[in-house]
Amino acid sequence: MKLEFVRKKLAENHADAYVILNHEGSGQPDTAYLSGFSGSESVIIVTATQQYILVDGRYFTRSKQEAPNFEMRAANRGRVYDDMAKYFPEMGIKSILIDPNATAYSSIKNFESKIPGLNIHTAPGMLFELRMIKSQEEINKLHASGDVACAAFNQLVTEIKPGMTERAIAARLEFLMKDMGADKYSFDTIVASGKMGAFPHYTPSSKEIATGELVTIDFGCYLDGYASDMTRTIAIGEISDKLRDIYETVKGSQQAGLDAANSSMTGIALDKVCRDYIEQRNYGEYFLHGTGHGLGLDVHELPYVNTNNNDLLPVNSVVSIEPGIYIEGIGGVRIEDCVVIKENGCINLNDKVTKELITV
Ligand SMILES: [Mn+2]
Structure with a gap:
């Protein structure tokens, strides 16, 4: 039901993937809500057909246990944008949907500078009504x-x-x-x-x-x-x-x-x-x-x-x-x-x- 909601929003916004950055206390609640993952750092990527979780070595085991419906991909701590730049082409992602309420301005800037050509759409408070x-x-x-x-x-x-x-x-x-x-x-x-x-x-x-x-x-x-x-x-x-x-x-x-x-x-x-x-x-x-x-x-x-x-x-x-x-x-x-x-x-x-x- 939750993923269906996300995919409906993807279609409405003409975006390939919904992305939640979970970092420094921001994005964790949305991450836990969609995937079950309770760790402090991750990237959730939901496309029209698949869902992924990127974590570094601290969380390989935990993400498999807590988010079994999300395909785990290894990330390098501190280089998560390089990781996304690597994974996005094979995931068929040229545009993303992101919640600006849960994403720092500096993170949006990082997407722009480190993944050239990526289209960024925003959905303020994307999951808030569902979570209510x-x-x-x-x-x-x-x-x-x-x-x-x-x-x-x-x-x-x-x-x-x-x-x-x-x-x-x-x-x-x-x-x-x-x-x-x-x-x-x-x-x-x-x-x-x-x-x-x-x-x-x-x-x-x-x-x-x-x-x-x-x-x-x-x-x-x-x-x-x-x-x-x-x-x-x-x-x-x-x-x-x-x-x-x-x-x-x-x-x-x-x-x-x-x-x-x-x-x-x-x-x-x-x-x-x-x-x-x-x-x-x-x-x-x-x-x-x-x-x-x-x-x-x-x-x-x-x-x-x-x-x-x-x-x-x-x-x-x-x-x-x-x-x-x-x-x-x-x-x-x-x-x-x-x-x-x-x-x-x-x-x-x-x-x-x-x-x-x-x-x-
Ligand atoms: Mn109160």
């Missing part, structure tokens, strides 16, 4: 990834004490996820305490957490190629009525989003449910970002739940629902789960951690 709709197998992997994140967090909160630094908490959570089976964390863990909670995206520091503060922890891991992403905000001892009111407002907004999510909603409509709840409680100006994003092989992918996406959220797409309130000088709260969109509702992939305020 998950198979049951993908959903199972996403749920397993979410389960590891939940289990790690539930262990973490039994260990958090006033005086621990944000960085120590982040490091401990990343260790726990890996120890519980994750391949790696899906992005640098955010631990934002006290007034720092007003920064939606924040880098943990050596600041010690203190009684009376809220601490926002945004984290996730990769398991079997698929990402998890969730956020909880916890209290350190007794907190002020103001902070509790902010917490309850975000919690209500997030629950309203979970209750409303289904495939009859557009991204705009679902965002509005969460945003209206916060606006009605007079915190509207402090909700500083969109409600959510897609999740899969990438931590951020289609579809988006924000004030721009006027498309319906498709059945079996996966999105985060993560409203927040951020008040400079006071602090902030964000609560996030990722869900699978269904016709009559949604399935929560982060259902194993409570959203009642956890106090340590």
Whole structure:
């Protein structure tokens, strides 16, 4: 099905081959999606009749195991354009289709200079719409990834004490996820305490957490190629009525989003449910970002739940629902789960951690 889609696009674009360069963190998700190969460097080449994977000696065995439907061709590390120049004639390739969103400008220039006469067509976000709709197998992997994140967090909160630094908490959570089976964390863990909670995206520091503060922890891991992403905000001892009111407002907004999510909603409509709840409680100006994003092989992918996406959220797409309130000088709260969109509702992939305020 995936290869058929690619071949249809080849025909539409009058190109001989679709090429994915997997290099320095770019192109890996598309490579894994089409072929199953999880290594860090490769070239995928799909023609009208055949599909190939070029890898160097580090990955001969792995590519045969993980991408058995792709014919393996040996590449020389660092000379991959020379390799393509050699292989393209025998593969009947005079023109290629490439995704400029996943390919560096310098790589396009290399194609032009090292393979003279090659015609280059571009298809921005070529696989994004296909990747947006998950198979049951993908959903199972996403749920397993979410389960590891939940289990790690539930262990973490039994260990958090006033005086621990944000960085120590982040490091401990990343260790726990890996120890519980994750391949790696899906992005640098955010631990934002006290007034720092007003920064939606924040880098943990050596600041010690203190009684009376809220601490926002945004984290996730990769398991079997698929990402998890969730956020909880916890209290350190007794907190002020103001902070509790902010917490309850975000919690209500997030629950309203979970209750409303289904495939009859557009991204705009679902965002509005969460945003209206916060606006009605007079915190509207402090909700500083969109409600959510897609999740899969990438931590951020289609579809988006924000004030721009006027498309319906498709059945079996996966999105985060993560409203927040951020008040400079006071602090902030964000609560996030990722869900699978269904016709009559949604399935929560982060259902194993409570959203009642956890106090340590
Ligand atoms: Mn997120």
